[in-house]
Amino acid sequence: MPRLSVNIDHVATVREARKTFEPEPVAAAVMAQLGGADGIIVHLREDRRHIQDRDVYLLKEVVSTKLNLEMAATDEIVRIALNVKPDMATLVPERREELTTEGGLDVAGNLSRIAETVSTLKRGGIRVSLFVDPSLDQVAAAKRAGADIIEIHTGAYAEADSEAEAEQRFRDAAVAARKAYTLGLRVAVGHGLTYHNVKRFTRIPEIEEFSIGHSIISRAVLVGLERAVRDMAALLKD
Ligand code: PXP
Numbered sequence: 001m002p003r004l005s006v007n008i009d010h011v012a013t014v015r016e017a018r019k020t021f022e023p024e025p026v027a028a029a030v031m032a033q034l035g036g037a038d039g040i041i042v043h044l045r046e047d048r049r050h051i052q053d054r055d056v057y058l059l060k061e062v063v064s065t066k067l068n069l070e071m072a073a074t075d076e077i078v079r080i081a082l083n084v085k086p087d088m089a090t091l092v093p094e095r096r097e098e099l100t101t102e103g104g105l106d107v108a109g110n111l112s113r114i115a116e117t118v119s120t121l122k123r124g125g126i127r128v129s130l131f132v133d134p135s136l137d138q139v140a141a142a143k144r145a146g147a148d149i150i151e152i153h154t155g156a157y158a159e160a161d162s163e164a165e166a167e168q169r170f171r172d173a174a175v176a177a178r179k180a181y182t183l184g185l186r187v188a189v190g191h192g193l194t195y196h197n198v199k200r201f202t203r204i205p206e207i208e209e210f211s212i213g214h215s216i217i218s219r220a221v222l223v224g225l226e227r228a229v230r231d232m233a234a235l236l237k238d
Pocket of ligand 1: 007009043070090092100101131151189190191192193211212213214215
């Protein structure tokens with residue numbers, strides 16, 4: 001049975017829109033776990049656009065399932081990861097001007113630097129996942145870099161312009177998952193997965209885990225809106 005890890009970055013995005021204290025990502029993590037999440041993911045970006053350092057420290061105390069810290073392989077964030085000691089870290093590429101993570105990590109092109117970061121984190125007792133495009137070269141490089149897990153980037157699948165292209169991207173992911181599995185890597189998938197496009201990935205037996213954020217938080221805003229308005233209307237009329 002595949003597991004679901006929920007990325008709660010966008011709870012913090014709403015908070016940071018006003019630089020206030022709500023909604024509280026730690027509360028969101030607790031509720032996601034109540035709902036059945038098998039893990040909580042946050043991305044501590046260098047520009048701190050959503051998740052803040054204090055969130056990560058508090059989540060480490062509160063998350064009882066598994067805390068996965070998404071991060072760039074920079075000295076500053078590696079230092080924080082070694083202090084916090086999340087259950088696992090996922091190394092991702094990061095560019096300040098991007099809206100969200102845009103591509104997989106080029107492990108093959110930066111093997112020694114990434115292998116060094118993987119080894120530093122693992123020495124700190126943190127399992128390491130590498131976020132890679134569904135490319136056999138990148139999967140093989142992730143193994144050489146010492147990763148425990150790969151997360152296959154499903155963005156190209158999610159953004160496919162036609163069903164034929166989506167099917168091809170899906171097959172690319174299936175082939176990459178198989179290769180990773182045969183190399184002894186554990187396999188996750190994520191990015192751009194929604195209630196409408198995720199189901200077919202459950203046909204890939206090597207996938208242990210789904211990392212899903214934006215679509216779940218988007219749905220939460222709408223399924224919770226009626227109740228929230230009702231509560232405010234009742235307060236005003238009381
Ligand atoms: N996995 C990784 C490595 C990511 O960078 C992200 C986005 O932060 C996700 C999964 C979740 O993607 P989405 O928010 O599109 O579900």
